[in-house]
Amino acid sequence: MELVFWLNGSEARAEEVPGHWSLLELLRDRFGLLGTKQGCGVGECGACSVLLEGQVVNSCLTPAWRAHGRRVTTIEGLAAGGRPHPLQEAFVAAGAVQCGFCTPGMIMAASDLLAHNPDPDQEQVAGALAGNLCRCTGYHDVVRAVRKAARQMVEDGS
Amino acid sequence: MSLGSSLQRVGAMARAQGETRFGADLGKPGDLFLACVRAESAPARIRAIDLAPALAIDGVVRVFTADDIPGSNRLGIIAVSKDHEFLARQVVRQPYQAVALVAAETAAAALAGARAVRLELTPLPGVYHPAEALAEGAPLVHPQREAGNLLASRHIVKGDVTAALAESAVVVEAIYTTSRLEHAALEPEGGRAEYIDGRVVVWASTQNPHYDQADLALFLGVEPEQVRVVQAETGGGFGGKLDLSVQPFLALAAWHLRRPVRLVYSRQESMAATAKRHPFVMRYTTGADERGRITAVKADLLADTGAYASYGLAVTMRAAVHATGPYLVPNLEVTCRMAYTHTQFCGAMRGFGVPQVALAHEGQVDALARRLSLDPLEIRLVNALGPGQATATGQVLGSSVGLRACLEKIGPIYREWQKRPPAQGRWRSGLGLGTMFYGIGNTGVSNPAGAALEWRPDGRLILYTGAAEIGQGSDTILTQLAAQRLGVDPGLIDLCRGDTDRTTSAGATSASRQTYISGNAVLNAAENLETLVLDAAAEMLDAPRQDLRLAGDLVTGAPGGEVPVRQVVRRLSRDRGPVKASGRFDPDFTALDPDTGQGRPYATYAFGAQCARVRVDTDSGMVQVREVAAAHDVGRAVNRRAVLGQITGGVVMGLGMALMEEYEPGAGDNLHSYHMPTAADAPRITPMIVQEPEDSGPYGAKGVGEPALIPTAPAVAAAVGDALGRPMRHLPINLERVMAALTPERE
Numbered sequence: 095m096e097l098v099f100w101l102n103g104s105e106a107r108a109e110e111v112p113g114h115w116s117l118l119e120l121l122r123d124r125f126g127l128l129g130t131k132q133g134c135g136v137g138e139c140g141a142c143s144v145l146l147e148g149q150v151v152n153s154c155l156t157p158a159w160r161a162h163g164r165r166v167t168t169i170e171g172l173a174a175g176g177r178p179h180p181l182q183e184a185f186v187a188a189g190a191v192q193c194g195f196c197t198p199g200m201i202m203a204a205s206d207l208l209a210h211n212p213d214p215d216q217e218q219v220a221g222a223l224a225g226n227l228c229r230c231t232g233y234h235d236v237v238r239a240v241r242k243a244a245r246q247m248v249e250d251g252s
Numbered sequence: 253m254s255l256g257s258s259l260q261r262v263g264a265m266a267r268a269q270g271e272t273r274f275g276a277d278l279g280k281p282g283d284l285f286l287a288c289v290r291a292e293s294a295p296a297r298i299r300a301i302d303l304a305p306a307l308a309i310d311g312v313v314r315v316f317t318a319d320d321i322p323g324s325n326r327l328g329i330i331a332v333s334k335d336h337e338f339l340a341r342q343v344v345r346q347p348y349q350a351v352a353l354v355a356a357e358t359a360a361a362a363l364a365g366a367r368a369v370r371l372e373l374t375p376l377p378g379v380y381h382p383a384e385a386l387a388e389g390a391p392l393v394h395p396q397r398e399a400g401n402l403l404a405s406r407h408i409v410k411g412d413v414t415a416a417l418a419e420s421a422v423v424v425e426a427i428y429t430t431s432r433l434e435h436a437a438l439e440p441e442g443g444r445a446e447y448i449d450g451r452v453v454v455w456a457s458t459q460n461p462h463y464d465q466a467d468l469a470l471f472l473g474v475e476p477e478q479v480r481v482v483q484a485e486t487g488g489g490f491g492g493k494l495d496l497s498v499q500p501f502l503a504l505a506a507w508h509l510r511r512p513v514r515l516v517y518s519r520q521e522s523m524a525a526t527a528k529r530h531p532f533v534m535r536y537t538t539g540a541d542e543r544g545r546i547t548a549v550k551a552d553l554l555a556d557t558g559a560y561a562s563y564g565l566a567v568t569m570r571a572a573v574h575a576t577g578p579y580l581v582p583n584l585e586v587t588c589r590m591a592y593t594h595t596q597f598c599g600a601m602r603g604f605g606v607p608q609v610a611l612a613h614e615g616q617v618d619a620l621a622r623r624l625s626l627d628p629l630e631i632r633l634v635n636a637l638g639p640g641q642a643t644a645t646g647q648v649l650g651s652s653v654g655l656r657a658c659l660e661k662i663g664p665i666y667r668e669w670q671k672r673p674p675a676q677g678r679w680r681s682g683l684g685l686g687t688m689f690y691g692i693g694n695t696g697v698s699n700p701a702g703a704a705l706e707w708r709p710d711g712r713l714i715l716y717t718g719a720a721e722i723g724q725g726s727d728t729i730l731t732q733l734a735a736q737r738l739g740v741d742p743g744l745i746d747l748c749r750g751d752t753d754r755t756t757s758a759g760a761t762s763a764s765r766q767t768y769i770s771g772n773a774v775l776n777a778a779e780n781l782e783t784l785v786l787d788a789a790a791e792m793l794d795a796p797r798q799d800l801r802l803a804g805d806l807v808t809g810a811p812g813g814e815v816p817v818r819q820v821v822r823r824l825s826r827d828r829g830p831v832k833a834s835g836r837f838d839p840d841f842t843a844l845d846p847d848t849g850q851g852r853p854y855a856t857y858a859f860g861a862q863c864a865r866v867r868v869d870t871d872s873g874m875v876q877v878r879e880v881a882a883a884h885d886v887g888r889a890v891n892r893r894a895v896l897g898q899i900t901g902g903v904v905m906g907l908g909m910a911l912m913e914e915y916e917p918g919a920g921d922n923l924h925s926y927h928m929p930t931a932a933d934a935p936r937i938t939p940m941i942v943q944e945p946e947d948s949g950p951y952g953a954k955g956v957g958e959p960a961l962i963p964t965a966p967a968v969a970a971a972v973g974d975a976l977g978r979p980m981r982h983l984p985i986n987l988e989r990v991m992a993a994l995t996p997e998r999e
Contacts, residue, residue: 128277129270131487133438134519138923141438169270182268186260189893192901193723194267195274195438195487224932227923229438229488230723232904233931234939235897 099161101125102171111158118142118153120161121168129169129198133227140226143199144168150206152225169198172205180250181205184243185236192230200226204240212248214241254735254742255951258893262727262747263485275457275484275498276442276516283444284313286501286515287362289352289369290525291344292918294559295391295594296373298342298351305368306354311361315369316353316504323473327496329463329599329760333403333561335394336597338471338500344373345393346559346596347917348524355505355513382533382556382591393559393592401592403557404568408575408644408849411583416548420539424619428536428612428981430965431914432556433529434926435601437722439487441526442516445502451478452503457486459493459720461750462757467496468503476752479503483750489722490905491600494762495527495562520921527562527599528915530555530590532571532608538616544624544631548583549616551575553609555590555598562599564590569695569844571605573853576644577613578655578689579635584644586849596917600762602902603958606690607909607965614686614966615981618973628685628970629666632861633659637689646850649857652954654885654944655687658861661883661940666863669879675975680868684970686963687861691854692955693765693839700838701766702756703773705734705781707831711805711818713738713745718758719770720750724957725894726766730774732890733950737778739802756834764858764955767890769837771950777835784833789820840948856946858954860884862903862963864935866971873990875911875972877935884959885942888952892941895956899939902960904929909961910968914984 097108097120108124121127121144130153133141137155144153145167146160172179181201184190191197200223207214207222214222219240220233228236266272289306291298303315318325318341325341328334340349354365377391384390385401393401417423443456452472458464461481469476486493498515505513517525537550553571557564572588588605621631636655642648666683675681693699704716715734721727727747735742748754758770782802790797795810806814824831839855862882868875880903889895912927919925945952965983973979976993 127270128273131274131439132276132516133440134923136519136922136924139438139519173269178265178269182265185268186264189258189261189897191261191264191267192725192897193438193486193488194264194272195723197267198270201268220931220934224930227436227438227928227930229436229490229905229928230901231897232900232902232937233929233934234900234904234937235893237931237934 095159097158097162099163100165102167115158116154117156117158117161120158121153127168127170131195131198140203141196141199143202143226145202145206148209150203169202172201180246181243184239184246188235188239188242190231190235190239196226196228200228200236208244208247213244254732256889256892259728259732259742259891261725261894262731272485274439274487275455276439278444278455278484279514280512282512284355284357284505284509284511284513285359285362286505286513287354287366288350288501289354289366290348291351291371291373292347294344294347294349295376295378296344297376298340298344299372299374301352302370305370306365309361309365309368311357312365313355313357314509315365320508321471321504324470327467327471327500328561329494329563330561330565333565336560345594353501353505355509378594380593380595382554382593385591385593393594403561403564403590403592405589406569406572406849407847408572408584408586410644410646413548413550413583413585416583417537417539417550420547421542422620422623423537423539424616424623425537426615426619426981428534428615430532430608430611430983432531432598433601433909433913434523434915435490435492436926436928437488437490437492440517440519440522441493441497443484443498443502444512444514445506446512447506447510451480452506453480454499454502455482455484456499456502457484457493459489459722459762460760461720461752462718463760464496464499465752468499471500472503472507481752483720486720486722489761490602491762492526493722494600494760497526519923523921523926524596528596529601530557530567530598530605534609534612536612536616538620540620542624544620544626544634546579546581546635549576549581551586553588556593556595557590558593558595558597560597562597563604566695567605571609572849573645573691573695574606574689575609575613577610578637578687578859580637580641581644602905602961604763607962610686610688610962610966611969611983614970615979618970619979629659629663632685632687645844645853647852650947652856652887652944652946653859654942655689655859655861657942657944658859658883658885661942662861662863662881665881665938669865675867678869678871680870680975682866682971682975683863684967684974685863686967688959688962690764690858690959690962692768692856692858693763693854696841696844696851696853698838699759699765699769700836701758701770701773702834702836703758703770703777704832704834705777707781707785707821709822709825711744713740714748715745715774716748716755717770718750718755719766720761722761724761724898725891726761726770728894729767729890730770733771733774734778736951737775738782739804764957764959767953767955768856768949769839771953772837773835775950776837777833780833780835784831785817785820788824789815792820792823855948856954858885858956858959860959860963862967864967864971866968866975868972868975868990870994873987875985875990877907877968879936880964881938883940883942884956885944886956887946887949887954888943889941890953895941896939898956899960900937903937903964904934906961906964907968910965910983910985912984912986
């Protein structure tokens with residue numbers, strides 16, 4: 095099948111995409127966007143989280159065809175104007191990145207949360223990230239980073 | 253400057269932007285894809301392997317079996333217990349054992365080929381529990397072994413335990429068990445290999461590239477120089493990437509086919525085919541006087557290594573050494589045995605047996621406190637090891653003994669919790685404490701690290717280290733130590749890490765050893781580099797050598813004035829080539845006596861104490877860990893943020909061990925069925941750093957990677973026990989165990 099969609103703000107076209115492909119396969123194997131990780135392949139770990147029409151999805155469970163005509167945002171598309179996204183800055187500053195394998199998915203899930211809730215409390219952050227497993231940080235600094243980014247984004251008016 | 257600050261983690265922004273390429277991300281156009289053929293049940297004899305159906309599939313290039321292994325098919329980290337067959341030759345010893353390896357032009361063809369290989373297996377009688385494995389007449393996992401199914405046995409004795417127990421005011425006895433656990437690093441094992449000019453080069457996620465090189469050379473029957481291993485960026489390890497996983501398969505295929513190959517384990521494969529944490533059964537008898545001072549401990553530990561030895565010998569020894577906990581115990585007798593079974597092999601996992609024994613030694617201290625009506629915090633302070641006191645192995649501790657300081661740090665929080673009103677209605681609340689100690693580095697053996705530093709003519713430096721960065725932070729810590737010693741900005745230091753062609757061995761990233769051991773090796777390299785530069789500067793300035801010193805980017809102290817370091821380095825490199833110095837460190841130790849287990853197995857120990865506050869839903873059995881306070885004596889925090897991150901990560905992994913994690917072979921083998929903590933399970937954590945400097949440590953530092961996890965499960969178990977009014981001695985404390993504990997009073 096042929097897919098045309100918006101990928102990180104630009105029009106993207108993919109030809110002869112196998113019908114059984116997941117969005118994750120499309121992103122990694124066709125577009126070489128390796129920032130989206132495969133941790134389990136069954137929607138349990140959240141490492142493959144991307145935004146589809148602004149909503150976070152597990153790309154390993156999302157059929158590639160669902161991207162057709164829609165907007166897909168991956169970790170590579172989050173930075174704007176040559177600057178990292180406030181979430182990326184906050185994750186680094188707060189020590190929320192250890193091995194970093196879960197980080198892109200975690201940041202994508204957090205960006206979905208902040209788009210709907212600009213000032214989440216600790217429990218809301220933890221709830222929104224409950225689908226993203228991390229084995230290194232104990233989530234403590236991840237939650238701190240998301241709240242720090244939220245404050246920064248309110249300040250920036252973004 | 254650099255030291256003690258929260259310098260931003262090396263490589264963090266690249267990770268946050270998705271630019272970092274992990275082992276599982278490696279690949280180039282034209283790579284062949286590999287897939288393993290695995291036997292689903294064990295034990296079994298292999299009657300036949302029919303490769304023809306796989307070879308008939310379009311895209312399949314070749315299928316390998318054990319007959320294609322040019323060298324030794326018996327690998328493993330410990331030289332005297334190498335027994336891991338990477339492709340089973342005649343017998344399958346554990347479920348999901350690899351039997352054949354398919355190489356194909358596409359991932360789909362490789363998987364189709366792996367499915368098409370026909371295995372004919374004859375089931376054999378198996379043994380699945382360590383106690384059964386040691387019984388007379390049990391089926392043997394490795395029939396050629398003289399010791400049968402007994403992998404290892406260690407004994408530690410001191411004083412007269414029988415007499416001391418007889419004279420004790422109180423004696424408590426109990427059995428504790430822990431479950432088989434999966435590391436579940438978020439990155440599955442993965443990598444890539446190429447055949448280049450008569451050598452195999454392997455890039456893979458690993459915790460020990462230099463060991464990988466040595467065993468891959470054995471596997472291929474070649475010299476180590478014919479194998480180059482480069483540590484790929486590694487997405488978590490926790491001990492699970494210490495054993496070889498994908499590397500032998502990559503090396504074998506690249507060697508034979510002379511083509512680049514790649515392999516990433518599926519999550520199922522990662523869970524089913526790599527090491528687990530050893531389940532332990534622990535029988536303890538502990539005596540104390542009327543004031544709660546421990547008089548004697550008798551501990552009998554039995555662990556299951558599964559089908560292969562892996563790190564079993566190390567875990568047996570370390571569990572025995574730590575079995576009596578961070579307490580002064582004058583009389584003790586510890587026996588730790590480990591047996592083979594036909595189950596998934598167990599190996600290293602964050603703590604090497606110490607998290608298991610901590611459940612028992614803490615449970616026993618709480619049992620003594622209950623019998624004597626003592627406060628749990630008080631009894632720990634009464635028994636805590638201090639400077640000048642001897643451990644179970646007779647090692648007299650030096651200055652860096654921070655257990656008391658850790659207990660005092662969490663004390664006020666624990667006391668405040670004690671004053672809170674108990675939970676109401678269907679909820680019960682409880683509090684618990686846990687303590688730990690942990691010997692830094694390998695047990696009673698030499699375990700050196702090398703490192704090197706090069707000053708470049710442009711003023712930048714290169715730090716060469718074999719120490720694998722797996723997310724724990726060694727890249728950052730070693731950079732900070734080098735920067736501190738040389739007085740340069742950490743931003744001037746580039747890393748060359750984990751490449752057997754370019755770095756010397758630093759030993760494994762395990763045993764919480766890299767800050768202490770590689771850290772000291774880096775300081776040694778820095779000292780040697782400084783000598784090189786100052787010697788040259790003395791010549792250039794015609795100044796007395798002893799007057800000169802490094803001050804930032806200048807050499808100062810000469811009567812005639814200063815000279816920029818860069819100028820000295822340029823001169824040196826022009827005259828003599830690269831300005832590079834190496835360093836080395838091997839911790840001070842003595843081997844343990846084989847009969848009594850007495851000796852000084854480690855140069856230094858980390859200490860810690862945690863307390864947990866839980867509430868239990870008596871309707872559902874659900875346990876909520878509300879808060880954990882965790883204080884850890886790390887000697888000196890090289891990077892505060894990194895230490896705090898290790899502590900919070902360890903606490904949550906320990907919480908998983910306490911409440912939910914249990915690997916059951918075949919039960920899905922994915923993260924649906926293996927429950928680990930999510931952000932919603934994480935409690936409020938107060939991580940605290942205690943610094944009792946270690947004289948032999950780099951600027952006083954020890955280590956914290958494993959220690960952070962160890963006290964959590966005992967503290968949570970004690971808190972649940974406190975809530976339910978009965979001790980919880982078996983992990984995980986899942987819904988069923990909580991409901992069973994509540995049942996008697998419902999009847």
